[in-house]
Every structure is written in structure tokens, then in C-alpha cells.
Amino acid sequence: MKIATWNVNSLKVRLSHLLQWLSTHPVDILCLQETKLTDDKFPVSKINAAGYQVVFSGQKTYNGVAILSKLPITDVVKNNPLFDDPQQRILAATIGGMRIVCAYVPNGQSVDSDKYAYKLSWLAALREWLAGEMTAHPALALLGDYNIAPEDRDVHDPVEWAGQIHCSDRERAALAALTDLGLQDAFRLFEQPEKSYSWWDYRMLGFRRNRGLRIDHILLSRALAARCTACEIDREPRKWEQPSDHVPVTATLA
DNA sequence: ATGGCAATAGAGTATTGA
Numbered sequence: 525m526k527i528a529t530w531n532v533n534s535l536k537v538r539l540s541h542l543l544q545w546l547s548t549h550p551v552d553i554l555c556l557q558e559t560k561l562t563d564d565k566f567p568v569s570k571i572n573a574a575g576y577q578v579v580f581s582g583q584k585t586y587n588g589v590a591i592l593s594k595l596p597i598t599d600v601v602k603n604n605p606l607f608d609d610p611q612q613r614i615l616a617a618t619i620g621g622m623r624i625v626c627a628y629v630p631n632g633q634s635v636d637s638d639k640y641a642y643k644l645s646w647l648a649a650l651r652e653w654l655a656g657e658m659t660a661h662p663a664l665a666l667l668g669d670y671n672i673a674p675e676d677r678d679v680h681d682p683v684e685w686a687g688q689i690h691c692s693d694r695e696r697a698a699l700a701a702l703t704d705l706g707l708q709d710a711f712r713l714f715e716q717p718e719k720s721y722s723w724w725d726y727r728m729l730g731f732r733r734n735r736g737l738r739i740d741h742i743l744l745s746r747a748l749a750a751r752c753t754a755c756e757i758d759r760e761p762r763k764w765e766q767p768s769d770h771v772p773v774t775a776t777l778a
Numbered sequence: 779a780t781g782g783c784a785a786t787a788g789a790g791t792a793t794t795g796a
Binding site for chain 1: 781782783784785786787793794795796
């Protein structure tokens with residue numbers, strides 16, 4: 525069983541990349557973020573034709589999440605019931621006996637921004653809701669674009685990024701509050717190459733110079749972490765023509 | 779210090795992303 529997450533930065537633009545990637549990486553479950561599509565424009569038939577069922581929650585221009593699955597999808601919840609939010613950033617579903625939560629955490633823009641306060645309150649509400657979800661569903665995975673680099677080793681230049689958005693203490697504390705629930709970063713369960721990132725700026729040859737951040741994560745409850753045998757970042761799609769600035773992260777479960 | 783690149787909306791350029 526393979527579960528994955530990918531911020532596609534517009535599914536309209538990236539549908540061909542998605543289908544190409546799935547043809548060579550036929551994961552069982554894939555969480556998407558930043559689909560940037562209203563639900564009436566979601567490419568259901570093309571995804572079905574690729575062998576996947578799909579649920580989605582989108583809006584115009586911004587945000588939007590989806591879950592693709594080879595197995596039946598049940599008990600779908602859109603958004604955090606504890607947090608009134610017009611932005612479509614959360615989708616939860618039960619698949620194969622697991623609770624799968626797809627999340628697109630707010631960017632935050634900068635630490636002195638209103639969007640930063642929104643990010644922190646959004647994350648606090650996520651934790652509160654997840655605590656209950658984990659009680660109801662011991663086998664839970666939280667996959668998505670967290671817009672937080674957990675540690676300095678997840679940042680290409682920790683000095684340049686110190687205290688900045690994605691790396692600030694309060695963001696890292698909010699992420700630690702999630703792991704305190706018993707969720708574990710699947711990527712760090714294993715030996716990994718140094719300078720492993722999941723996002724690179726489009727500007728200034730960011731990818732070629734490997735000026736990246738690891739901000740896309742798969743967090744697993746104890747029950748799932750015990751089953752996890754691998755977790756990897758696939759940099760390849762970042763080399764394709766007109767790529768997303770993020771790449772997929774995949775965890776393998778026994 | 780600023781913009782650098784990309785996507786979107788919408789017809790200039792502004793907003794957001796990270």
C-alpha cells in the first residue's frame with residue numbers, strides 16, 4: 525500500500541503531469557493540494573479513466589484539495605468542523621481501513637502578516653479536530669503541504685531562512701503540537717539523503733541550485749508508523765516541462 | 779532593499795504563493 529501527497533499548483537495546468545506520474549507510480553492513494561478548480565471543473569472522468577476514484581473540494585483561483593484512490597472512498601468530510609473557513613483546504617476520508625486527511629496548510633506570507641495569524645489559528649484548530657479523529661480512527665495519516673520546514677536540515681539555507689515564514693518558531697511549535705498527538709513524520713523514520721526538499725522556488729534557478737525546503741509531509745499515527753517501510757521524495761517531476769514547484773512524497777505501508 | 783517565476787483573473791496589472 526502506497527500513499528502519497530502532491531501540491532500540483534493548478535490541476536488544470538498539471539493534469540498531464542499527474543496522469544504521467546500515476547502511470548509510472550501507481551500509488552493506492554494520492555492527496556492533491558492547490559487544485560485551484562471549482563468542483564464543476566474537476567477532471568473526474570480523466571482521473572477515473574486512470575483507475576482512480578476521486579473526491580474533491582475546490583474553489584476558484586486558490587486552494588482546493590482532492591483525494592484519489594484505487595480503493596473505495598467513504599465518510600468524506602470537507603473542511604475542519606471546528607473551524608469556519610471559506611478556504612477549501614481540508615478533505616478527510618476513510619479508505620482501506622485508514623482515515624486519510626489531506627491538508628493544504630495556509631502559507632502565512634510573512635510572520636508580521638494577518639495571514640500568519642490565520643495560519644497559526646488554522647493549525648491550532650486542526651490539532652483540536654485531529655485529536656478526536658485519532659481517537660475514532662487509530663490508523664490515521666495526515667498528508668499534505670504543511671508550509672512548514674520542521675527542522676533546519678529541511679532548509680537549504682537555515683541562516684537565510686531563520687525566523688522567516690515556513691521556519692519560524694511558532695510554526696514549528698504548531699507542527700510539534702501535531703506530532704505530540706502521536707503523529708510521526710514518515711520521512712524521518714528512515715535514513716534519507718542530505719538536502720532532501722519537496723519544494724523549490726521557480727526563481728533564481730532554485731531547483732538547479734537545490735535551493736529548496738521540505739514542507740510537504742506525511743504524518744502517521746502510531747498504528748500506521750509501525751507499518752511504514754519506506755518514505756521518499758520523487759524529484760523527477762520537477763525536471764519536467766512546466767512543473768509544479770512541489771514534488772510528490774510517497775510512503776509505503778506494509 | 780528589491781525582484782527574481784508562475785498561475786489566476788481579466789485585459790493593466792494586482793494578488794498570492796513559499
